[in-house]
Amino acid sequence: MAEQRKSGYCKNCKKDVIVFRPGTNHILHLLISIVTMGVWLIPWFLHSIKIGGWRCQTCGSKSVNSIK
Ligand SMILES: [Zn+2]
Numbered sequence: 634m635a636e637q638r639k640s641g642y643c644k645n646c647k648k649d650v651i652v653f654r655p656g657t658n659h660i661l662h663l664l665i666s667i668v669t670m671g672v673w674l675i676p677w678f679l680h681s682i683k684i685g686g687w688r689c690q691t692c693g694s695k696s697v698n699s700i701k
Pocket of ligand 1: 643644645689690691692694
């Protein structure tokens with residue numbers, strides 16, 4: 634699983650930092666969704682919210698604004 638990184642603003646550090654989040658294997662989830670006729674979209678969605686949060690690389694805080 635490749636980690637995603639980009640720049641963002643950490644409210645805890647009060648400065649621009651590198652933020653990261655664990656990568657999700659979306660192709661695998663897509664295949665499961667097709668096999669389960671869309672039922673898997675729900676756990677995929679919930680999973681994405683749970684682990685999809687960006688974190689500050691400096692302090693590990695989740696209080697970050699990621700710039701898209
Ligand atoms: Zn921070």
